Amino acid sequence: MDNVIYIATTHNCAANLAGEAYLLGQDHDHILYLWVNDPCIVLGRYQNPFSECNLEAMERNQVQLVRRQSGGGAVYHDQGNLCFTFVGKKDEATKEDNFRIVLDALASLGLKGELSGRNDIVLDGKKISGNAFQTTKDKFCHHGTLLIKSDLSVMGNYLTPSNSKLTSKAVKSVASRVGNLQQAYPEITMQEVQDAFISAFCKVYGTTPITEIDFLHFAQAQDNYQLFGNRETILEKTPPFTHSLSNRFSWGEATLHLEVKQGTIQAARVYSDCLDTTLVPQIERKLEGILYGKEALRALAENETEPRMQELLNFLAGEL
Structure with a gap:
């Protein structure tokens, strides 16, 4: 043989x-x-x-x-x-x-x-x-x-x-x-x-x-x-998945559902009791299309001028 x-x-x-x-x-x-x-x-x-x-x-x-x-x-x-x-x-x-x-x-x-x-x-x-x-x-x-x-x-x-x-x-x-x-x-x-x-x-x-x-x-x-x-x-090449997480922020309670495909957030859905009705769609638009990872979120937070958005981005970076 x-x-x-x-x-x-x-x-x-x-x-x-x-x-x-x-x-x-x-x-x-x-x-x-x-x-x-x-x-x-x-x-x-x-x-x-x-x-x-x-x-x-x-x-x-x-x-x-x-x-x-x-x-x-x-x-x-x-x-x-x-x-x-x-x-x-x-x-x-x-x-x-x-x-x-x-x-x-x-x-x-x-x-x-x-x-x-x-x-x-x-x-x-x-x-x-x-x-x-x-x-x-x-x-x-x-x-x-x-x-x-x-x-x-x-x-x-x-x-x-x-x-x-x-x-x-x-x-x-x-x-x-x-x-x-x-x-x-x-x-x-x-x-x-x-x-x-x-x-x-x-x-x-x-x-x-x-x-x-x-x-x-x-x-x-x-x-x-x-x-x-x-x-x-x-x-x-990771199969698509969703990540769900909740937190109480200074501006209200929020639950986020992130749909991730090919390492990128394809869609974000936010449910919140925030009194400012313009914030939720802003968050969803901000998250869609960015890389799913600590570094990308931290970089986004560092360049963010809106305090409420920065608070949320820093929270997400800490959770991933």
């Missing part, structure tokens, strides 16, 4: 996903691809970044926003997390065979993982691996994460930042209890886990050549980089 193993040398998640897309087009029987990312949030194909992520905190701390082509929920990656991808022929490869390799790799390290729920792997009752799948015309792609010694304490800084009511056509992540392999095996290293994966793969498919590859500078993967890692494209 024509089998290959690739190990990514870059930690740029968008580049590594572009590399995965490239591997999907290669004519091999079985591929194992191992990759590790710098801090990033990876969205499922149909998710809403505005409701899943604290975009301002991510930008402030240089946490990359990425959207993969498979389904599932939003996840946090860093260099304590190993990503793995299996690519095989659609009529031959199965997720059951792939899971067996993952579980065998863990067992070789003295760790007894178990399949659970929505294609997860748990260890001692905690989720250590989430998995998602993608099928093309002739290939089956199975990729997953394996938490080794990830900084779990920062996940809450970047995922689902508020309780604001968002009604969306996109999928909401399912919260899960997660844990690291390090909790069961304190001395574990990334290299040990990678070696265990390779050994388990070769045990099934035979001795396989290993290639290290930098997909950030790999010409054949460049076309796909923007698809996965261009922040503006990701925000623009």
Whole structure:
């Protein structure tokens, strides 16, 4: 059989996903691809970044926003997390065979993982691996994460930042209890886990050549980089959603309904007990057509001369 193993040398998640897309087009029987990312949030194909992520905190701390082509929920990656991808022929490869390799790799390290729920792997009752799948015309792609010694304490800084009511056509992540392999095996290293994966793969498919590859500078993967890692494209392609919120302002009580499409407020509806009947239509006109985000609203507020409008814009900027 024509089998290959690739190990990514870059930690740029968008580049590594572009590399995965490239591997999907290669004519091999079985591929194992191992990759590790710098801090990033990876969205499922149909998710809403505005409701899943604290975009301002991510930008402030240089946490990359990425959207993969498979389904599932939003996840946090860093260099304590190993990503793995299996690519095989659609009529031959199965997720059951792939899971067996993952579980065998863990067992070789003295760790007894178990399949659970929505294609997860748990260890001692905690989720250590989430998995998602993608099928093309002739290939089956199975990729997953394996938490080794990830900084779990920062996940809450970047995922689902508020309780604001968002009604969306996109999928909401399912919260899960997660844990690291390090909790069961304190001395574990990334290299040990990678070696265990390779050994388990070769045990099934035979001795396989290993290639290290930098997909950030790999010409054949460049076309796909923007698809996965261009922040503006990701925000623009978010499915339409509405954001509803209420507040008592100095000029009265108001409830706002914002209709957002392609990262822009397409329509704004305001319900208020404000005595000035000219204010509500002014607010609606002001909001329509602007970018849905803190920076755009703050910039608008800074240039606003009408105090009541400025108060509302600053409130919205603080809520997003």
